[in-house]
Amino acid sequence: MPPNLIAECADVYRQYINLKESRIVLLFKGAVSQDTLVELGSLMLNPAKETVEENLMRKLFAILVEMAQNILHYSLEREFKAQLGRDVGVGVIIVEESEEEFIISSGNMVSGEAEILIRERCLHINSLSKEALREFYLKTRKQERSPEKKGAGLGLIDIARKSGHPLQFDFHAMEGGKAFFSLVARVDKVLAGGTH
Protein backbone atom coordinates (compact mmCIF):
# COMPACT_ATOMS: atom_id res chain seq x y z
CA MET A 1 0.00 0.00 0.00
CA PRO A 2 1.38 3.48 -0.82
CA PRO A 3 2.55 5.32 2.31
CA ASN A 4 0.03 8.16 1.95
CA LEU A 5 -2.86 5.68 2.08
CA ILE A 6 -1.48 4.05 5.22
CA ALA A 7 -1.30 7.49 6.80
CA GLU A 8 -4.91 8.17 5.86
CA CYS A 9 -6.11 4.91 7.37
CA ALA A 10 -4.26 5.69 10.58
CA ASP A 11 -6.07 9.04 10.56
CA VAL A 12 -9.44 7.32 10.38
CA TYR A 13 -8.57 5.22 13.40
CA ARG A 14 -7.29 8.27 15.29
CA GLN A 15 -10.49 10.18 14.45
CA TYR A 16 -12.55 7.24 15.65
CA ILE A 17 -10.66 7.05 18.96
CA ASN A 18 -10.85 10.82 19.41
CA LEU A 19 -14.59 10.85 18.85
CA LYS A 20 -15.09 7.81 21.03
CA GLU A 21 -13.26 9.47 23.91
CA SER A 22 -14.93 12.84 23.38
CA ARG A 23 -18.43 13.66 24.55
CA ILE A 24 -19.55 14.39 20.99
CA VAL A 25 -22.80 12.68 19.99
CA LEU A 26 -23.34 14.64 16.78
CA LEU A 27 -21.06 16.73 14.63
CA PHE A 28 -22.02 18.33 11.35
CA LYS A 29 -20.16 20.80 9.15
CA GLY A 30 -21.63 21.86 5.86
CA ALA A 31 -24.64 23.35 4.12
CA VAL A 32 -27.69 23.37 6.39
CA SER A 33 -30.80 22.97 4.27
CA GLN A 34 -34.20 22.42 5.84
CA ASP A 35 -33.97 18.69 5.00
CA THR A 36 -30.52 18.45 6.61
CA LEU A 37 -31.91 20.13 9.71
CA VAL A 38 -34.70 17.56 9.97
CA GLU A 39 -32.16 14.73 9.67
CA LEU A 40 -29.89 16.29 12.30
CA GLY A 41 -32.88 16.45 14.63
CA SER A 42 -33.55 12.73 14.19
CA LEU A 43 -29.87 11.86 14.58
CA MET A 44 -29.73 13.74 17.85
CA LEU A 45 -33.01 12.50 19.27
CA ASN A 46 -33.19 8.87 18.18
CA PRO A 47 -30.33 7.56 20.40
CA ALA A 48 -31.50 9.79 23.26
CA LYS A 49 -35.06 8.41 23.24
CA GLU A 50 -34.09 5.46 25.45
CA THR A 51 -32.57 7.47 28.26
CA VAL A 52 -33.60 11.09 28.06
CA GLU A 53 -36.85 12.44 29.44
CA GLU A 54 -39.29 14.00 26.95
CA ASN A 55 -39.25 17.53 28.34
CA LEU A 56 -35.48 17.61 27.97
CA MET A 57 -35.62 16.16 24.44
CA ARG A 58 -38.07 18.87 23.42
CA LYS A 59 -35.72 21.57 24.72
CA LEU A 60 -32.73 20.07 22.89
CA PHE A 61 -34.71 19.80 19.68
CA ALA A 62 -35.92 23.41 19.93
CA ILE A 63 -32.36 24.69 20.46
CA LEU A 64 -31.04 22.63 17.55
CA VAL A 65 -33.75 23.93 15.22
CA GLU A 66 -33.17 27.59 16.12
CA MET A 67 -29.39 27.23 15.72
CA ALA A 68 -29.69 25.37 12.42
CA GLN A 69 -32.21 27.84 11.01
CA ASN A 70 -29.93 30.72 12.03
CA ILE A 71 -27.18 29.11 9.95
CA LEU A 72 -29.56 28.35 7.07
CA HIS A 73 -30.87 31.92 6.87
CA TYR A 74 -28.03 34.11 8.09
CA SER A 75 -24.63 32.44 7.59
CA LEU A 76 -22.53 34.61 5.33
CA GLU A 77 -20.94 31.48 3.88
CA ARG A 78 -23.45 30.11 1.34
CA GLU A 79 -23.65 27.01 -0.81
CA PHE A 80 -25.84 26.71 -3.88
CA LYS A 81 -28.21 23.75 -3.81
CA ALA A 82 -29.24 22.76 -7.32
CA GLN A 83 -32.28 20.78 -6.08
CA LEU A 84 -33.60 23.88 -4.34
CA GLY A 85 -32.47 26.35 -6.98
CA ARG A 86 -31.04 28.67 -4.30
CA ASP A 87 -28.33 28.83 -1.70
CA VAL A 88 -28.36 27.85 1.96
CA GLY A 89 -26.02 28.77 4.81
CA VAL A 90 -22.95 26.78 5.76
CA GLY A 91 -21.92 26.23 9.35
CA VAL A 92 -21.07 23.75 12.06
CA ILE A 93 -23.29 22.11 14.68
CA ILE A 94 -21.95 20.06 17.58
CA VAL A 95 -23.95 18.19 20.23
CA GLU A 96 -22.10 16.89 23.28
CA GLU A 97 -23.35 14.88 26.21
CA SER A 98 -21.84 14.46 29.66
CA GLU A 99 -23.19 12.95 32.87
CA GLU A 100 -24.81 16.23 33.91
CA GLU A 101 -25.66 18.09 30.75
CA PHE A 102 -26.07 18.42 27.01
CA ILE A 103 -24.13 21.09 25.18
CA ILE A 104 -25.34 22.26 21.77
CA SER A 105 -23.06 24.54 19.80
CA SER A 106 -23.25 26.23 16.45
CA GLY A 107 -20.82 28.28 14.41
CA ASN A 108 -21.06 30.29 11.23
CA MET A 109 -19.69 33.29 9.42
CA VAL A 110 -21.32 36.68 9.97
CA SER A 111 -20.70 40.23 8.72
CA GLY A 112 -19.17 42.93 10.87
CA GLU A 113 -22.56 44.66 11.20
CA ALA A 114 -24.25 41.41 12.21
CA GLU A 115 -21.55 40.83 14.83
CA ILE A 116 -22.43 44.12 16.53
CA LEU A 117 -26.16 43.31 16.58
CA ILE A 118 -25.72 39.72 17.73
CA ARG A 119 -23.24 40.69 20.46
CA GLU A 120 -25.62 43.36 21.74
CA ARG A 121 -28.53 40.96 21.77
CA CYS A 122 -26.59 38.16 23.53
CA LEU A 123 -25.32 40.57 26.21
CA HIS A 124 -28.83 41.91 26.75
CA ILE A 125 -30.27 38.39 26.99
CA ASN A 126 -27.62 37.40 29.52
CA SER A 127 -28.41 40.44 31.67
CA LEU A 128 -32.05 39.39 32.12
CA SER A 129 -33.66 37.25 34.81
CA LYS A 130 -35.85 34.33 33.75
CA GLU A 131 -39.02 36.43 34.09
CA ALA A 132 -37.49 39.44 32.30
CA LEU A 133 -36.38 37.13 29.50
CA ARG A 134 -39.94 35.89 29.14
CA GLU A 135 -41.18 39.48 28.91
CA PHE A 136 -38.49 40.34 26.37
CA TYR A 137 -39.56 37.35 24.26
CA LEU A 138 -43.21 38.40 24.32
CA LYS A 139 -42.37 42.04 23.58
CA THR A 140 -40.14 41.09 20.64
CA ARG A 141 -42.76 38.72 19.26
CA LYS A 142 -45.38 41.48 19.28
CA GLN A 143 -43.24 43.78 17.15
CA GLU A 144 -44.03 44.13 13.47
CA ARG A 145 -41.80 41.88 11.41
CA SER A 146 -39.57 43.49 8.84
CA PRO A 147 -40.50 42.18 5.38
CA GLU A 148 -36.94 41.33 4.31
CA LYS A 149 -36.29 39.09 7.31
CA LYS A 150 -37.25 35.43 7.32
CA GLY A 151 -37.09 35.07 11.08
CA ALA A 152 -38.74 36.99 13.86
CA GLY A 153 -35.54 37.86 15.76
CA LEU A 154 -36.62 35.52 18.52
CA GLY A 155 -34.17 32.64 18.03
CA LEU A 156 -31.46 33.69 20.47
CA ILE A 157 -34.00 34.54 23.17
CA ASP A 158 -35.66 31.16 22.76
CA ILE A 159 -32.31 29.34 22.88
CA ALA A 160 -31.50 31.10 26.16
CA ARG A 161 -34.93 30.31 27.63
CA LYS A 162 -34.75 26.64 26.67
CA SER A 163 -31.16 26.35 27.91
CA GLY A 164 -31.77 27.91 31.31
CA HIS A 165 -28.17 29.18 31.31
CA PRO A 166 -26.52 32.33 29.94
CA LEU A 167 -25.55 32.12 26.27
CA GLN A 168 -21.84 31.52 25.71
CA PHE A 169 -20.70 33.27 22.57
CA ASP A 170 -17.60 34.44 20.81
CA PHE A 171 -16.56 36.13 17.58
CA HIS A 172 -13.37 35.10 15.85
CA ALA A 173 -12.16 37.89 13.55
CA MET A 174 -11.84 36.88 9.89
CA GLU A 175 -10.47 38.72 6.91
CA GLY A 176 -12.51 41.50 5.31
CA GLY A 177 -14.18 42.56 8.58
CA LYS A 178 -16.11 39.29 8.80
CA ALA A 179 -16.30 37.14 11.93
CA PHE A 180 -16.95 33.54 12.87
CA PHE A 181 -19.78 33.49 15.39
CA SER A 182 -19.73 30.65 17.92
CA LEU A 183 -22.70 30.01 20.18
CA VAL A 184 -22.86 27.46 22.99
CA ALA A 185 -26.05 26.49 24.87
CA ARG A 186 -25.91 24.19 27.88
CA VAL A 187 -28.92 22.25 29.12
CA ASP A 188 -28.90 20.49 32.48
CA LYS A 189 -30.08 16.90 32.40
CA VAL A 190 -31.95 17.39 35.66
CA LEU A 191 -34.29 20.23 34.78
CA ALA A 192 -35.24 22.68 37.49
CA GLY A 193 -38.58 21.17 38.51
CA GLY A 194 -41.69 22.72 37.09
CA THR A 195 -40.84 26.39 37.56
CA HIS A 196 -38.43 27.03 34.67
Added chain:
Amino acid sequence: MEPLAIPASRVTPAVTFQPETRVLEFTGQSYPENAFEFYNPILEWAQKYLKESPQDPLAIALKLDYFNTSSSKCLLDLLELLEAEHQANAGRTLEIQWFYKQDDEDMEDSGRDFAEDLTVPFKMLTL
Protein backbone atom coordinates in the same frame (compact mmCIF):
# COMPACT_ATOMS: atom_id res chain seq x y z
CA MET B 1 -66.73 29.15 3.28
CA GLU B 2 -65.01 26.22 1.69
CA PRO B 3 -63.53 23.55 3.91
CA LEU B 4 -59.78 23.89 4.39
CA ALA B 5 -57.52 20.84 4.31
CA ILE B 6 -53.76 21.31 4.30
CA PRO B 7 -52.03 17.97 4.92
CA ALA B 8 -49.18 17.77 7.41
CA SER B 9 -45.57 17.61 6.20
CA ARG B 10 -42.50 16.70 8.23
CA VAL B 11 -42.14 20.32 9.28
CA THR B 12 -45.62 21.81 9.02
CA PRO B 13 -48.88 20.94 10.80
CA ALA B 14 -52.08 19.65 9.26
CA VAL B 15 -54.52 22.56 9.04
CA THR B 16 -58.21 21.88 8.64
CA PHE B 17 -61.48 23.74 8.77
CA GLN B 18 -64.76 21.88 8.88
CA PRO B 19 -67.74 24.09 8.01
CA GLU B 20 -69.99 21.94 10.25
CA THR B 21 -67.96 22.43 13.42
CA ARG B 22 -66.39 25.79 12.53
CA VAL B 23 -63.11 24.75 14.07
CA LEU B 24 -59.85 25.78 12.43
CA GLU B 25 -57.51 23.10 13.70
CA PHE B 26 -53.71 22.81 13.67
CA THR B 27 -52.17 19.43 14.44
CA GLY B 28 -48.51 18.41 14.48
CA GLN B 29 -45.24 20.28 14.39
CA SER B 30 -44.37 23.63 12.88
CA TYR B 31 -40.81 24.55 11.95
CA PRO B 32 -40.74 25.30 8.23
CA GLU B 33 -37.82 27.12 6.66
CA ASN B 34 -40.11 30.05 5.93
CA ALA B 35 -42.99 30.23 8.39
CA PHE B 36 -44.48 33.37 6.87
CA GLU B 37 -44.81 31.67 3.50
CA PHE B 38 -46.68 28.77 5.14
CA TYR B 39 -48.94 30.86 7.38
CA ASN B 40 -49.80 33.77 5.09
CA PRO B 41 -52.48 31.86 3.11
CA ILE B 42 -54.00 30.69 6.40
CA LEU B 43 -54.03 34.23 7.75
CA GLU B 44 -55.70 35.38 4.54
CA TRP B 45 -58.25 32.58 4.83
CA ALA B 46 -59.07 33.57 8.41
CA GLN B 47 -59.37 37.25 7.49
CA LYS B 48 -61.77 36.37 4.71
CA TYR B 49 -63.85 34.09 6.93
CA LEU B 50 -64.16 36.70 9.68
CA LYS B 51 -65.22 39.32 7.14
CA GLU B 52 -67.47 37.30 4.84
CA SER B 53 -69.33 35.21 7.42
CA PRO B 54 -69.84 37.93 10.03
CA GLN B 55 -72.40 35.98 12.09
CA ASP B 56 -70.60 32.66 12.17
CA PRO B 57 -68.63 31.41 15.14
CA LEU B 58 -64.99 30.40 14.86
CA ALA B 59 -62.78 28.35 17.15
CA ILE B 60 -59.06 27.96 16.60
CA ALA B 61 -57.79 24.67 18.03
CA LEU B 62 -54.01 24.42 18.40
CA LYS B 63 -52.77 20.87 18.93
CA LEU B 64 -49.09 21.39 18.33
CA ASP B 65 -46.20 19.32 19.72
CA TYR B 66 -43.60 21.85 18.74
CA PHE B 67 -43.29 25.15 16.91
CA ASN B 68 -40.21 27.25 16.20
CA THR B 69 -39.93 30.95 16.94
CA SER B 70 -40.97 32.22 13.51
CA SER B 71 -44.06 29.97 13.60
CA SER B 72 -44.78 31.41 17.03
CA LYS B 73 -44.84 34.90 15.53
CA CYS B 74 -47.26 33.73 12.82
CA LEU B 75 -49.54 32.06 15.37
CA LEU B 76 -49.65 35.30 17.32
CA ASP B 77 -50.67 37.14 14.14
CA LEU B 78 -53.49 34.64 13.68
CA LEU B 79 -54.71 34.85 17.27
CA GLU B 80 -54.59 38.65 17.07
CA LEU B 81 -56.98 38.51 14.10
CA LEU B 82 -59.46 36.71 16.33
CA GLU B 83 -58.78 39.18 19.14
CA ALA B 84 -59.46 42.17 16.88
CA GLU B 85 -62.75 40.61 15.77
CA HIS B 86 -63.68 39.92 19.40
CA GLN B 87 -63.01 43.56 20.30
CA ALA B 88 -65.05 44.82 17.34
CA ASN B 89 -67.89 42.34 17.65
CA ALA B 90 -68.23 41.16 21.25
CA GLY B 91 -71.43 39.20 20.52
CA ARG B 92 -69.74 36.84 18.09
CA THR B 93 -68.77 33.39 19.38
CA LEU B 94 -65.02 33.13 19.07
CA GLU B 95 -62.67 30.89 20.99
CA ILE B 96 -59.07 29.70 21.16
CA GLN B 97 -58.40 26.16 22.35
CA TRP B 98 -54.82 25.48 23.40
CA PHE B 99 -54.05 21.77 23.68
CA TYR B 100 -50.93 20.44 25.39
CA LYS B 101 -49.68 17.14 26.70
CA GLN B 102 -50.02 16.85 30.46
CA ASP B 103 -46.25 16.74 31.07
CA ASP B 104 -45.23 19.26 28.40
CA GLU B 105 -44.40 22.27 30.54
CA ASP B 106 -42.98 24.37 27.72
CA MET B 107 -46.13 23.96 25.62
CA GLU B 108 -48.31 24.75 28.65
CA ASP B 109 -46.26 27.90 29.32
CA SER B 110 -46.47 28.88 25.64
CA GLY B 111 -50.26 28.72 25.89
CA ARG B 112 -50.25 30.96 28.96
CA ASP B 113 -47.90 33.38 27.17
CA PHE B 114 -50.33 33.68 24.26
CA ALA B 115 -53.34 34.00 26.55
CA GLU B 116 -51.81 36.82 28.57
CA ASP B 117 -52.56 39.67 26.18
CA LEU B 118 -55.83 38.34 24.77
CA THR B 119 -59.38 38.94 25.95
CA VAL B 120 -60.99 36.52 23.51
CA PRO B 121 -62.00 33.28 25.35
CA PHE B 122 -58.91 31.10 25.67
CA LYS B 123 -59.18 27.52 26.89
CA MET B 124 -56.23 25.47 28.12
CA LEU B 125 -56.89 21.78 27.47
CA THR B 126 -54.77 18.70 28.02
CA LEU B 127 -54.46 16.11 25.27
